[in-house]
Amino acid sequence: MSDLNSFRGEVRGWLAENCPPEKRGPMREDDHCFGGRNWQFKNEAQRVWLDRMARRGWTAPEWPTGYGGGGLTGAEAAILREEMTRIEAHPPLTSLGIWMLGPALLRFGAEEQKRKYLPGIVRGEIWWAQGYSEPNAGSDLVSLQTRAELVGDEFIVNGQKIWTSYGHKADCLFGLVRTEPDRPRHEGLSFLLIDLRTPGVAASPLRLISGSEHFSQIFFDDVHVPKENLVGTRGRGWDVAKYLLLFERQMIGGMKAGETIRLSEFALKHLGQEALRAEPLLRARVAEFDLEMAAFETLVERYGEEATAGVALGAKSSMLKYFGTELNVKRHELMLSILGTAGLNLDGGDAKTALDWLGALANRIGGGTSEIQLNVVAKRVLELPGS
Amino acid sequence: MSYLLDDDSKMLRESAERFFAGLESPKLLRQRRNARDLSGEACVAWDGMVELGFAGILIPEEFGGVGLSGRAGIQISEMMGRTLATGPFLSSAVMAATALSRGNNRLLKTELLPAIAAGTVVALAAEETARHHPYSISAAARPEAGGFRISGRKIAVIDGNTAEKLIVVARIENTDRLIMLTVDADAVGVAISARMGLDSHPQVEITFDDVRTAEADLICDPGETRPLLDRVYDAGRLHLAAEMLGAAQEAFDRTIEYLKTRVQFGRKIGEFQALQHRAAILFGELEIARSTVLKASATQSADSISLAKARVSEIAKHVAGEAVQMHGGIGVTDDFDIGFFLKRIRAASELLGDSAFHAERYAGLQGL
Ligand SMILES: Cc1cc2nc3c(=O)[nH]c(=O)nc-3n(C[C@H](O)[C@H](O)[C@H](O)COP(=O)(O)OP(=O)(O)OC[C@H]3O[C@@H](n4cnc5c(N)ncnc54)[C@H](O)[C@@H]3O)c2cc1C
Numbered sequence: 001m002s003d004l005n006s007f008r009g010e011v012r013g014w015l016a017e018n019c020p021p022e023k024r025g026p027m028r029e030d031d032h033c034f035g036g037r038n039w040q041f042k043n044e045a046q047r048v049w050l051d052r053m054a055r056r057g058w059t060a061p062e063w064p065t066g067y068g069g070g071g072l073t074g075a076e077a078a079i080l081r082e083e084m085t086r087i088e089a090h091p092p093l094t095s096l097g098i099w100m101l102g103p104a105l106l107r108f109g110a111e112e113q114k115r116k117y118l119p120g121i122v123r124g125e126i127w128w129a130q131g132y133s134e135p136n137a138g139s140d141l142v143s144l145q146t147r148a149e150l151v152g153d154e155f156i157v158n159g160q161k162i163w164t165s166y167g168h169k170a171d172c173l174f175g176l177v178r179t180e181p182d183r184p185r186h187e188g189l190s191f192l193l194i195d196l197r198t199p200g201v202a203a204s205p206l207r208l209i210s211g212s213e214h215f216s217q218i219f220f221d222d223v224h225v226p227k228e229n230l231v232g233t234r235g236r237g238w239d240v241a242k243y244l245l246l247f248e249r250q251m252i253g254g255m256k257a258g259e260t261i262r263l264s265e266f267a268l269k270h271l272g273q274e275a276l277r278a279e280p281l282l283r284a285r286v287a288e289f290d291l292e293m294a295a296f297e298t299l300v301e302r303y304g305e306e307a308t309a310g311v312a313l314g315a316k317s318s319m320l321k322y323f324g325t326e327l328n329v330k331r332h333e334l335m336l337s338i339l340g341t342a343g344l345n346l347d348g349g350d351a352k353t354a355l356d357w358l359g360a361l362a363n364r365i366g367g368g369t370s371e372i373q374l375n376v377v378a379k380r381v382l383e384l385p386g387s
Numbered sequence: 388m389s390y391l392l393d394d395d396s397k398m399l400r401e402s403a404e405r406f407f408a409g410l411e412s413p414k415l416l417r418q419r420r421n422a423r424d425l426s427g428e429a430c431v432a433w434d435g436m437v438e439l440g441f442a443g444i445l446i447p448e449e450f451g452g453v454g455l456s457g458r459a460g461i462q463i464s465e466m467m468g469r470t471l472a473t474g475p476f477l478s479s480a481v482m483a484a485t486a487l488s489r490g491n492n493r494l495l496k497t498e499l500l501p502a503i504a505a506g507t508v509v510a511l512a513a514e515e516t517a518r519h520h521p522y523s524i525s526a527a528a529r530p531e532a533g534g535f536r537i538s539g540r541k542i543a544v545i546d547g548n549t550a551e552k553l554i555v556v557a558r559i560e561n562t563d564r565l566i567m568l569t570v571d572a573d574a575v576g577v578a579i580s581a582r583m584g585l586d587s588h589p590q591v592e593i594t595f596d597d598v599r600t601a602e603a604d605l606i607c608d609p610g611e612t613r614p615l616l617d618r619v620y621d622a623g624r625l626h627l628a629a630e631m632l633g634a635a636q637e638a639f640d641r642t643i644e645y646l647k648t649r650v651q652f653g654r655k656i657g658e659f660q661a662l663q664h665r666a667a668i669l670f671g672e673l674e675i676a677r678s679t680v681l682k683a684s685a686t687q688s689a690d691s692i693s694l695a696k697a698r699v700s701e702i703a704k705h706v707a708g709e710a711v712q713m714h715g716g717i718g719v720t721d722d723f724d725i726g727f728f729l730k731r732i733r734a735a736s737e738l739l740g741d742s743a744f745h746a747e748r749y750a751g752l753q754g755l
Binding site for chain 2 (some may be wrong): 124155261264265267268273276284286287288290291292294295296298299301302306307309316319322323371373374375378379381382383384385386
């Protein structure tokens with residue numbers, strides 16, 4: 001215990017000294033650092049912050065130090081998170097490499113792959129995107145058709161991915177391809193790493209209803225991928241993807257898009273107490289929402305603590321994704337109600353709320369739709385019968 | 388604070404689980420209701436609970452109790468909810484014990500706390516309005532030499548029909564000052580009447596007609612009455628939330644079992660996605676409800692307790708309604724137990740402030 005206390009003291013001191021003031025406070029869009037080959041740092045503070053954190057391995061606190069990670073225990077990593085939250089430090093890196101590819105490699109990758117990729121992920125040198133979905137394979141992911149045929153030492157990839165977040169900006173893609181077309185659906189998929197600079201790859205952005213160029217479509221036309229880029233066993237890619245989806249759901253559910261202040265605070269700020277009390281029904285909705293949100297946050301905290309204590313969350317992470325994203329939509333709808341017509345002006349300072357609302361709608365779909373999350377809970381947690 | 392159960396909680400949970408599981412409480416509740424038995428005796432497993440130390444769980448050791456933190460004690464209420472067990476735990480072991488141990492009348496503590504731990508029932512007679520308004524007290528305390536004369540009417544007195552002592556809240560005549568003091572249930576001028584309640588618990592009303600009390604019966608200084616009343620109520624609210632959580636969890640578990648066995652259209656009804664999705668949402672809500680109760684029990688703060696009472700009330704009502712619906716005809720059959728869970732949850736959600744009351748209180752604490 002006293003070890004943890006002294007660790008906390010050390011972390012606190014280090015953060016106080018090393019986290020630039022510009023990298024503290026509420027996160028704005030521009031504060032995200034995705035890293036990668038062509039990354040232009042938004043400012044010097046962003047570069048310094050990433051560099052300092054990466055040197056300690058604290059961009060990936062729990063990964064082994066041998067691969068560039070921080071080598072922290074679950075309890076120490078939790079302390080680091082708490083201390084960062086305490087000073088509202090921004091994450092130094094927003095990275096699917098850290099959230100998803102890293103855990104996949106640690107669990108399923110060959111030693112050589114770990115050495116090759118993990119340290120670069122820690123330092124944010126490669127921007128990784130996730131290529132699962134296809135035009136005809138969304139919720140029903142296992143029906144995906146992008147082919148990878150082994151010819152000599154290379155896979156030849158043909159097909160199309162869609163809704164790939166930042167696929168048009170990323171350096172590399174990890175994802176699923178069909179390597180065994182004759183096998184049953186689940187058994188014909190493999191987890192493959194594809195450099196998006198390879199000839200035959202064409203990625204173009206797709207605009208979200210919020211206007212943001214968030215995701216993309218990617219075409220593969222005879223793309224040659226070295227066979228060492230296969231992660232895990234050929235034909236067992238579905239196991240890797242399923243493992244990763246748990247991380248994704250947990251992450252999306254736990255994150256707060258847009259404004260992070262309580263809705264009541266937002267309402268008081270924009271309307272004031274008197275105006276709000278003059279509209280008891282609106283005030284009641286705000287109050288009810290605050291309660292629902294605060295209650296949900298206790299679940300996020302509890303699951304977080306349990307995970308740190310080594311209790312596997314498993315399919316329950318679908319609950320976080322479901323409630324987290326549903327509440328976020330509700331929150332933004334109420335924020336728009338509070339703003340009234342002031343929230344409709346796309347050029348004003350309040351425009352962000354409408355755009356965040358549209359973004360919240362997308363979060364209910366990405367990472368598995370709300371309906372799919374409920375299917376997962378019904379089947380895997382409650383073990384209800386049928387498919 | 389931590390959401391993980393500490394050792395005390397785990398131990399208590401196990402012993403409560405074992406004890407209450409053997410009681411067949413729904414059957415006893417049904418019998419008591421059918422016989423219109425308001426004695427409160429028929430299904431009270433109180434002796435057994437006293438023996439296990441449950442009656443003194445919150446009472447400091449120096450006063451003959453077990454002296455556990457407020458955190459572990461909720462395990463008992465949760466298990467009572469799970470099994471629909473009854474007994475003056477909430478009234479006496481939680482609320483009266485909190486009032487006395489948090490008050491500053493040392494003589495009263497020495498007299499009553501060991502008695503409560505040994506099974507004497509002490510009940511709180513404070514509420515006067517059907518909706519919960521903690522400070523809206525019109526019961527009058529007329530000062531006289533050495534004490535007060537109490538007159539007024541109290542309703543929804545939990546376990547008021549079996550209590551030996553009452554803790555009464557009254558207003559000093561022509562002032563705003565509230566006092567909290569003990570009165571013997573059989574004192575001259577005290578009239579107790581009970582009716583059968585929706586949840587097969589008695590609904591007790593008590594009138595006080597010029598009842599003589601002494602200054603030595605005051606549980607706290609008059610200036611401390613409001614904060615003490617808040618603490619006492621908060622303790623009760625937390626335990627009600629835990630009880631509803633247990634009842635809702637049990638109703639839910641039984642429903643999931645039913646979805647896996649009942650066949651219609653040639654399939655288990657649990658195969659229907661319309662029911663699967665509703666079940667999944669209920670599961671998540673129950674997980675949230677549990678987290679709010681754990682947080683409230685660990686922090687004991689007013690806002691976390693109101694959060695728990697408000698959310699668990701709504702969630703438990705939702706779960707109970709769905710549990711009835713997903714059972715079809717048998718769900719609304721009196722011989723079947725689900726209805727008893729529904730009714731207890733409904734009653735517990737109304738006691739000591741419903742979700743609207745606690746949403747308002749929570750909002751107030753946030754400055755809304
Ligand atoms: C913002 C955003 C970012 C994304 N990023 C990525 C990414 O980086 N990489 C990637 O690979 N993909 C990404 N996606 C794609 C995402 O995973 C899919 O959009 C999602 O899985 C749904 O698939 P679909 O769009 O084909 O919809 P469909 O699967 O066609 O769904 C249509 C509707 O039918 C419902 N439905 C489908 N099946 C069932 C069922 N069995 N039971 C009940 N209802 C059902 C769905 O819930 C939905 O309401 C992203 C999507 C969004 C919105």
